[in-house]
Amino acid sequence: MSTPQIYFDLDKLSSNALSFTDQQFYDLVKDLLGGSQAKLLAYQHINSVPCFLMSDDVCDILNYDIDDPELDEIREEICFKLKSGQYMVKGGIKTSFSCLKEYLLKKTEEKLNEPKKKRKTQSQSLLSNSNQTQLTSTQTTTTIPLTANQYKRYLLNLIKQWCDDNKDNLQIDDLNLTDGDDFTSKVSTSSHGFEGTITCKCGITLVLPKTTDKILLPNYYRHLKDHNCKHVKDLQKKSKQQQSSTTTTTSATQPQTPLIQIITSIPSAVYVAVRDMGQDLAVLEDNTTNATLGDLSSENCLQSLCKRERRRLETEQNESANFL
Numbered sequence: 001m002s003t004p005q006i007y008f009d010l011d012k013l014s015s016n017a018l019s020f021t022d023q024q025f026y027d028l029v030k031d032l033l034g035g036s037q038a039k040l041l042a043y044q045h046i047n048s049v050p051c052f053l054m055s056d057d058v059c060d061i062l063n064y065d066i067d068d069p070e071l072d073e074i075r076e077e078i079c080f081k082l083k084s085g086q087y088m089v090k091g092g093i094k095t096s097f098s099c100l101k102e103y104l105l106k107k108t109e110e111k112l113n114e115p116k117k118k119r120k121t122q123s124q125s126l127l128s129n130s131n132q133t134q135l136t137s138t139q140t141t142t143t144i145p146l147t148a149n150q151y152k153r154y155l156l157n158l159i160k161q162w163c164d165d166n167k168d169n170l171q172i173d174d175l176n177l178t179d180g181d182d183f184t185s186k187v188s189t190s191s192h193g194f195e196g197t198i199t200c201k202c203g204i205t206l207v208l209p210k211t212t213d214k215i216l217l218p219n220y221y222r223h224l225k226d227h228n229c230k231h232v233k234d235l236q237k238k239s240k241q242q243q244s245s246t247t248t249t250t251s252a253t254q255p256q257t258p259l260i261q262i263i264t265s266i267p268s269a270v271y272v273a274v275r276d277m278g279q280d281l282a283v284l285e286d287n288t289t290n291a292t293l294g295d296l297s298s299e300n301c302l303q304s305l306c307k308r309e310r311r312r313l314e315t316e317q318n319e320s321a322n323f324l
Contacts, residue, residue, distance in 0.1 A: 018049050022047045025048055026047070029041055036093070037078075037097065037100075039077075040061075044214065049104050052104065053104060059094060061211070062074075064218045066216075067166070067218075148187045149187075152187040156185070160177075166225075170236065171236055172235050173239050182201050183199060193210065194214075194215050195215070196208040198217075200224075201231040204229070208220065
């Protein structure tokens with residue numbers, strides 16, 4: 001008895017399940033395997049049976065150092081964390097994906113082996129239920145592949161989202177990296193699928209790693225976080241200058257409190273340091289003045305206080321002399 005026959009009931013799969021895409025496909029995986037497995041496929045946009053069957057190892061992405069909270073959450077669910085800090089996928093998770101792949105391959109082979117007339121009728125039914133654009137032959141359906149430009153736009157959207165999520169970490173308020181200004185991206189197709197490179201404005205060219213059908217961006221993200229990237233340093237410096245300029249402008253627009261107001265705002269005393277003819281006369285302490293802020297006016301106020309204090313000192317000196 002084969003493994004998928006033990007793991008799944010092959011008769012329960014609906015006749016059009018092989019054409020499920022997007023949420024229908026993820027719901028199918030969730031019903032057969034579980035929510036964590038469905039999340040992992042959804043994160044990678046593996047959204048149909050053909051896409052899943054053509055993926056070598058859907059768990060391979062967990063081995064890359066990708067800075068993404070959503071992926072970290074999935075990793076915590078389906079992996080063991082080693083003492084070295086690395087992660088190892090749980091055995092049951094890998095086994096479930098292997099069984100599902102064998103299961104779907106068997107169902108696909110069964111459909112291909114059906115009589116031609118019946119298969120043609122079902123093919124037309126599958127077309128009406130599929131959300132993907134498809135080309136129809138006399139007996140089968142074929143999905144239109146993405147072009148290099150379409151896949152490039154997909155990568156640029158990923159970079160834009162990464163900028164939104166990491167502008168605080170890089171301390172750049174307006175982090176919006178664009179193709180042609182901050183970097184130059186190239187995506188091409190070959191017999192091995194898509195291939196891509198990114199040349200940062202600092203001059204470093206990075207060859208993007210790939211899985212069977214996907215180009216990955218983690219090494220470009222690591223480069224941006226590297227303290228040696230001159231372009232990121234320039235963006236950080238520009239951001240700090242803008243922050244400093246904003247702070248200076250805000251301070252300049254705030255009303256300045258007059259010095260005399262600061263002095264007279266002390267409730268118990270007014271202290272004024274007075275220098276006359278190059279000599280320190282005194283530190284004035286006036287607890288009896290009834291002057292209000294409206295009565296105190298810059299130089300006139302200080303002159304008045306100086307004269308009063310000079311008279312007071314002279315009076316005290318005279319009284320001391322008479323006493324002696």
